[in-house]
Amino acid sequence: MNTAENTLSIFALGGINEIGKNMYVIKYADDIVVIDCGSKFPDESLLGIDLIIQDISYLRENQDKIRALVVTHGHEDHIGGIPYLLKQINVPIYASRLTLGLIELRLKEHGLLRQTELNLINADSKLDLGTVSLSFFQTNHSIPDCLGVVFDTPEGPVVHTGDFKFDLTPVNNENADIHKMAEIGKNGVLVLLSESTNAERPGFNPSESLVGGHIEEAFRKASRKIFISTFASNVHRVQQIVDAAQKTNRKLALLGRSMVNVVTVASELGYLTIPEGMLIEASEIRQMDSQRVAILCTGSQGEPMAALSRLSSSNFRQVEIQPKDTVIFASGPIPGNEKSISRIIDNLYLLGANVIYGSGSATGMHVSGHACQEELKLMITLMKPKYFIPIHGEYRMLHHHSLLAESVGVEKENIFIINNGDVVDVSDQHASQTREVRSGDIFVDGMGIGDVGNIVLRDRKLLAEEGMLVIVLTIGKTDGQLVSNPDTISRGFVYSRDSEKLLNEVNELVAKTIGKSEGPNGNRRNSLRQTVKKSVETFLFTQTKRRPMILPIIIEI
Amino acid sequence: MNTAENTLSIFALGGINEIGKNMYVIKYADDIVVIDCGSKFPDESLLGIDLIIQDISYLRENQDKIRALVVTHGHEDHIGGIPYLLKQINVPIYASRLTLGLIELRLKEHGLLRQTELNLINADSKLDLGTVSLSFFQTNHSIPDCLGVVFDTPEGPVVHTGDFKFDLTPVNNENADIHKMAEIGKNGVLVLLSESTNAERPGFNPSESLVGGHIEEAFRKASRKIFISTFASNVHRVQQIVDAAQKTNRKLALLGRSMVNVVTVASELGYLTIPEGMLIEASEIRQMDSQRVAILCTGSQGEPMAALSRLSSSNFRQVEIQPKDTVIFASGPIPGNEKSISRIIDNLYLLGANVIYGSGSATGMHVSGHACQEELKLMITLMKPKYFIPIHGEYRMLHHHSLLAESVGVEKENIFIINNGDVVDVSDQHASQTREVRSGDIFVDGMGIGDVGNIVLRDRKLLAEEGMLVIVLTIGKTDGQLVSNPDTISRGFVYSRDSEKLLNEVNELVAKTIGKSEGPNGNRRNSLRQTVKKSVETFLFTQTKRRPMILPIIIEI
Known part of the structure; x- marks a missing residue:
């Protein structure tokens, strides 16, 4: 990556084209600030996976430049990845009181509380982190103590909204600080990153x-x-x-x-x-x-x-x-x-x-925590951004959010719908997106982080839908012929007691297949395995229209 | 089952506490009429299952009494089970033109078209089937040619609505025949079975x-x-x-x-x-x-x-x-x-x-095919039933439908919320539910019907979430000691190349476990399998917090 030293770079390591595992990075010169570190729950296609977190290769490689992890609020999709991040790199964390309290709960569970630098901030805090200085503004959301973040950079101000909505009659009088937002936006911000969760929903949330x-x-x-x-x-x-x-x-x-x-x-x-x-x-x-x-x-x-x-x-x-x-x-x-x-x-x-409950009975026991279309337009109007990056949402949400931005006056060519890893570089007030950094999903399964990959998942899917059949063959070392009858064990395919006949037929087929093949040596053993696999696969598909995983095990004695 | 010969019996073999696999049975004396024979798509917990159909043990045992399968309309959840039914018993089918056309498509695919008796009916047809005679009425739904069914029994009229809504300005002027419904209900029907899909939704469907x-x-x-x-x-x-x-x-x-x-x-x-x-x-x-x-x-x-x-x-x-x-x-x-x-x-x-698309953009590109609350009340009002059985829906829908029935004057104690298999017997104008017939889900997987049961599904779930480990042990027949090193094959657990160390440790552990145990004979081989399984399970859970399926295979030579 060759970027001019005085370039402002903005990108996401999570949170784009997904709901979950939010993580955004603002970099100027040698100063990196990370915003949020969430986790994401897997959908049912990721069999057995407990949690998804970010691929943080970029952060590991640039550890020495990271000045802070700023956490906007205490929801899972913004704090759930912190323990896994801290197991790999040590960064000072900045967050408001309730957010810190919830992070501490999490760190305690992972035995990481003592070694982590936790810094309390509030909407009035100011942080100087090298070439970048940070200030904050209060927002409304479905958890108290949410902050938007202003990054004052030599290129100009960058604003990250965090999750927000506008609630003009909030509980506990915790008003979003609209005056401060107006003040920040008065002269226009350079880049606005704003959340997109409800960008498909018309109107304004009820209070x-x-x-x-x-x-x-x-x-x-x-x-x-x-x-x-x-x-x-x-x-x-x-x-x-x-x-x-x-x-x-x-x-x-x-x-x-x-x-x-x-x-x-x-x-x-x-x-x-x-x-x-x-x-x-x-x-x-x-x-x-x-x-x-x-x-x-x-x-x-x-x-x-x-x-x-x-x-x-x-x-x-x-x-x-x-x-x-x-x-x-x-x-x-x-x-x-x-x-x-x-x-x-x-x-x-x-x-x-x-x-x-909600469906069909209009009981009004819930309102969303995320800004609907009119609220999103209000935020963009307040901030008057030159450049706009919709974040925090699936592609259709980002798409609708970009249309909203256009509708309130952001130039179409100044809107960047990015992927995780896509870097928006701003230099001399001009933004462009031409390069990317590594990003991706890391799966947490039990105690393993990243050890379950695509091959394991593909096998799980096959096992889940079709089950498997282990065929044990004991053959003579010299003649390559069966020493005893093949033995077949099935799981998740058919219940053996009910399907004795089918499994016996498999054994007979295998015996015949072996009889025809020549004595094994080196590679020939592998080819025997393939031959058995293939003939059993074909037989079972004809008989059952199913394709269980076939595992031939060949023992030579 | 000891029921008086002149009892009217009504029950469901599918469609209650579910959306799908509808099948209802009306029996008087020795005459059975079956209404609909649908299939249901499995949810993601039923790994690998293609389709769910009814347990039709009852129909198999009472084959000689079945006078007809009447099909109300051509949707999957009303016709999808027909080929599987016909593979077990032969029944004459009665349906309207479009419905028959769609059934024929299905029978062709299964090679069953020639041997099946298909009878065309319409809203004006009358059928005499032993002690019961049938007539029909036109309804609106999201497919043309839908029929409600009136069963004239010696106890009184029983009405089955099929799926319906009221569309007062239908496409093609295919009006629901409200006048006929009013005529049927004028003197009150004995029992009304009415569909409940939208019983949670207030209002009246748009046209x-x-x-x-x-x-x-x-x-x-x-x-x-x-x-x-x-x-x-x-x-x-x-x-x-x-x-x-x-x-x-x-x-x-x-x-x-x-x-x-x-x-x-x-x-x-x-x-x-x-x-x-x-x-x-x-x-x-x-x-x-x-x-x-x-x-x-x-x-x-x-x-x-x-x-x-x-x-x-x-x-x-x-x-x-x-x-x-x-x-x-x-x-x-x-x-x-x-x-x-x-x-x-x-x-x-x-x-x-x-x-x-629908969500959030109120484009009105879809209306439901099922009656909402006011339409359901209209149907009950038209039919004036003494007894009411809400059908075709999950429990919460049946519950809301029963409240709607009460609200338009059906006595609470005359409403039967039943399960599949629960029989409502009506004798001397008095209904009671005290007995049940066999009912249940049969899974179709590939060419297998009913051969995938709970054990296979449980194994599939375990394999899906945790994967498996096959451990091959070759031991001496006489001394019960290892002849060669144990061999471990994993699928869906860890990717072997990345986890060589872990799998080697498993092999060492197994070798140690065998070393400590005594020579095998008969049962001892089984106990060796258990010992190995247990020790590997414990080891892997400690190391990984996962519990893959462990399959020890012991070869004695």
Whole structure:
């Protein structure tokens, strides 16, 4: 990479053409600032994979230049990769209070807390990091304490919005600082990177505070126990649930590890106000009058091991859902989770519960945390960017976001829809995208990071859909003929006891195949393996229209 | 099963607590009528399964009593199981013209056409089948020629709605026969079975004819080629696409086998009117002026092998999507398909196409084929049933449908929310549900029907998520000690070349384990297998936090 020393470079190592694993890099001269380090959950095609993180080869190679990792807020897709990053390189982290609190939880789990430099910042902080200086502005989102970042570079100001929406009547009066944004944009920014999650959605989000009213109404109507589920990190939503419980004179129990963790951190740091004596233990619920208790639980996305899923299958030791209990989904489904959520709703109805959920009932128990089209246009209008890079979204979102930018006056040729790794270089106020750095997906599976690659995944897919057949052949070293009958073991293909005939036929076929082949030596053993594989494959496909993985094992004695 | 001879029995063998594999049974005395025989697509947890059909043990055992299979309409979830049923028992089939045409297509594929008795009926037909006589009424749905069925039994009339909605301005003036329904219900029916798909959705569906206007508008605006995708079986939608092409002076090409098949059958039978000379071959598209051509294709649900998916990845030999082409999804996503559809939309934007799809753009290119709440209430109001059985839906849909029935006057205790197999017996005008018949899912995998069961699926899941390890041990017959080093083969666990060290450690561990155990004989060989399995499992979990399937193979020589 030959770039002029005084070039401003901007690129993503994650977050583009995907929702998840956000990581953006701003570099000027020898100073690199990294923004966010998220993880991403695999879709069902990545069999057995736990988590996806960024390929950070670039950061490893340029370690000495990294001045900071700035984290805009505490969601998984912005902090979930931090432990894996820190296992490879050491960087000082800068984040606001709640964000730091949530990062600390994560570092504790990975035993990385002590060795990491954590720096507290807020919307008024200023950081000088070599040739670049940073300032911040408060935004609204579905978690408190979100920051947008302004990079003052010798080329001009670069703004990264973080995740945001505009909520003009926010819970706790935590207003987005529109005045500061206007001030930043007054003279125009050089480059704006803005999030695109809801760029397909017209309009302007309703305020989070509306949700509070709907929750309170549902609490008032409920005649027995209330179960309510939301993202633990949606602290404002949790606050409104606490408020509804207080107003309707109910105690509150927390179910699910992440709910307990986040509520504890948020309360300690003052983001959540829970009245003395309101919280009860799960073990106390059974002794309470059912009209006097509400249960706040994890699992609103249908996660099979979370509290709500276990409650719905009557598989939670300390409490059960009974007829006429109320269950509220104070959440929207993340695309892909609809089916698991529906299954839980079915089970809840079977238990006799009154279920309040989004689809088809307009109950207003959720608003999105991401700016819709009018809000996105407001942000671009405030910032007046010369160059615009839509980030944080699938391609269709980036595409729609770029149309929005055009509609509020950004020149079409000044909009860069990039891929992860594509570098936008700005030099003498002129931006261009001609080169790229390495980027990609790294799979975390158990304790392995990056050891599961395409070959392993391809095998898993084949095993998953067709199963396998191990054929053990014991043959004489000299004559290459079978010493005993072939033995066949199948898994995930057919159930052996039911398919004895088929497997016997395979053994006979193999015996015949071997009989015809010549004695093995060196390569011939390999070719024998191929011959057996091929003939069994053909036979089974004709008989069953399936293609299990065939593993011939040849033992010479 | 001891039921009084003059009992009316009603039950489902599929379609309850699921969307798919519909099959309902009405029995009086010794006369059985079966309604519909659908299939269901497996969800991703059923690894490798192609199709799900009903367990028809009951029908096999009562073959001699089955008077008819009546098919309400030609959708997969109502006809897809017919070839598999006919391979087991022979029954005369009764269906309307288009439905029969689509059944014939299916029977041809399975080589069953000649041996099957197919009877054409229409809304005016009357059938006498022993003690039960059948009549029919026309309904609206997303495929033409749909019938509701009236069973006149000695106990009283039983009505099965089939799939329906009310469209008061239908395409082709194919009105639902509300007057006949009112006549049927005038004196009240004994039992109503009504479909529940949209029981969660408030309101009344807009008319299909509105969609036509929107399609025409989009056709007028398009400056280059138009690709439009919908369900082939939605013949009214296809007719409106044909009309839009005609009005905007475009030729029409059909892509995708099911589109060609259904359009051919529907045209031959007179359900679809395509002007002479409008249809062109896919191979002619390239020679045409791009403003003069539209392409109607399969794949609106994101099916990876269908035309639209292949077009979106530039993987279709005869035609390609070019910048400024228009692509229209004239369809809604079936739950679970959202992700695949989104991926295609991303690719279409990448190709530079103008994409028109549902989410967030209110383009009105689709209306549902299933009655919403007000329509469901209208049907119940028309029929005035004493007893009500909500069918065709997941539990939450049945639940909401039962609330709707209550709201229009059905007694709560006269509503039966049943499971597949639950029998509602009606005797002396009194209904009760106390017994069940066998029902269940049968998996079709390749040519196998029912040979993939829970053990095979459990193995596939384990293989899919964790992979496997085959350990080959050659030991002496007499001393039980290793003759040569153990050999380890892994698939879907780690890639062997990268993980040589780990696999070597496994081999060492196995050698040590064998060394400690005693010589094998009979059972001891089994216990050796268990010991090796256990120790390798524990070792790998400690090292990797994964639990691959371990298959020790012991060869004695």
